[in-house]
Amino acid sequence: MKRIAIGVGENENIIQACHIFKEKHPKTDIQLIYRDEDLVKAVLDNKIDGVVRGSLPASNIMKELKEHYPNMSRATYVNGDEYEFLLTPVGIDEGTSVEERYEMAMHCVEFLERLGKTPKIAVLAEGREDDFGRGKEVSNSIKESRKLTKLIKENTDVEVKNYFILIEKAINDKCNIIIAPNGRVGNIIFRSLVLLNSWPSYGAVTFGIDRTYIDTSRDQSIEGYVRSLVLVHDLADE
Template identity: 35%
Template sequence: MLTTDSVISRGLRPHLRIGMGAGEDRRKVIDSAEAAQRTGHGAVTIYDDPVEMARDLRDGRIDAAVRGDLDSNDAMSAVREAFGVPKVLRAAFMKPEGGRLFLLAPVGVDEGWTVPEKVELARLCAATVRRLGVEPVIGMMSGGRSSDKGRMAEVDRTIDDALQALSILAEDGLRAKDVQILIEDAVKDCDVIIAPDGISGNLIFRTLHFLGGGVAMGAPVLNIDRVYIDTSRAKASYVDSVALAAALADERDRAIRPPRV
């Protein structure tokens, strides 16, 4: 089972080089960098330029990157340019108050609207969770209960799409189940939750984090071959995001380069 403690423990890699972006609240970023280094979660380099950080990540000058409080549009644009992807796919590690940690996708409003996108997100999320030592259970959501079929065409579409995606994932050998609209049950035993679409996923994220007091450790970019953690500027500290970046960083992929000075 995923836990914040297991992720933080797995991220105890003081030798890893972690980049973190600084925007308007530079003091928070500096404090987070110093605290992360004290706790052994990597040697943190602070970047003012999102393009430089994305390129250094691509070229192996750093082992992982954390957005920090860089502007979101600038940071994601830099990632798209550096890694040559037309769209950035993200999933957010969430922990509801009193609940368990899970990976939520999609969280971008334009993501997860088709069956192929749902399947791709589920596969990428499963691979991410496996890097943390857990064989995931995937919960596929839809816009209603099965008994709601026939009430509205749009609800019917989400139910049909979820079942089709589950059939494909079963062929992949992934442990995935139909959780319908019952997120309150899904969070009890699912390590990955796929929302019906990007708008509902974004609303789940915002409700849990901003209204419900849930922990948002960070949102890994799923469709690049390096570790980049997107973060909310509303976070009081980025230490847990640095720990997540270090936990996901694959030391086998490290380029042998001198440290930045």
């Protein structure tokens, strides 16, 4: 029997999601966790097959987990219009350097290849290509997007293109890995697509860790938490 642990905070959509999930997977043992420290213990427990953050707050949990896994990062697994993609970075303090975003991109590539999918990367920036010079932050973001695109091209055979700020073109081109210019922008994209516009999401896959851990928003819907439970259940088969 599989054992899955999930965090329960103020958003009790998670409770209803567990009931719905159990109807389809009655042989899976669901353990409800109400404290941050107990969720961290569950992630580190070899007797538990997978963990979903659920509606517990992320900050303390991520801080504790990074003490055990300092290179840990996340990518939100989103269902687009008839296709899926990974969006990273999504933590507001993640993806602060080109090198860090490169490692995140490589984790996404490995994950998709493990699922038998062909990676197609879109690199984003905080402006169009011809916006260079319109402020220091914009210019620096464009410069870094060029550097990241070049780094990926030089070190992999994966298809990659710099879309600058044109995320709509990246989505129309069915890119299945989208690299935001930093975690704050990635978090806003996630909230705009998933929480505001109701694009389905499985939650965030966690990389740089030898455990199956799905990070989720505290504001997710019942259906969103069900999808996260399905994902952690399926990944536990890997």
